[in-house]
Amino acid sequence: MLTLTDNAVQVIRDLTAQTPGGEETGIRIASQADQTGSLVLSIADAPASTDQVIEVEGARVFLDPVAADALETKALDANVDAQGSPSFRVEEQPGV
Numbered sequence: 001m002l003t004l005t006d007n008a009v010q011v012i013r014d015l016t017a018q019t020p021g022g023e024e025t026g027i028r029i030a031s032q033a034d035q036t037g038s039l040v041l042s043i044a045d046a047p048a049s050t051d052q053v054i055e056v057e058g059a060r061v062f063l064d065p066v067a068a069d070a071l072e073t074k075a076l077d078a079n080v081d082a083q084g085s086p087s088f089r090v091e092e093q094p095g096v
């Protein structure tokens with residue numbers, strides 16, 4: 001299952017706290033139908049019915065089935081640049 005680094009947890013919590021919505025708000029990683037092997041990340045009010053939900057210390061990530069398979073052995077990391085813009089990257093999980 002996709003894991004989240006401490007940085008990713010903090011960035012996701014910060015992003016979703018700034019977004020109107022309820023406690024269900026999180027980020028969603030989904031496949032793009034028109035671009036095989038491409039994933040898109042967005043803020044979502046709630047998971048889709050087929051999404052896998054990962055929750056770590058209040059940070060919620062929703063993965064569509066294709067993304068869940070593609071990211072099974074990955075870790076999501078994040079940083080915020082000097083202008084306050086977040087960026088995410090996918091890495092191999094340690095020891096996998």
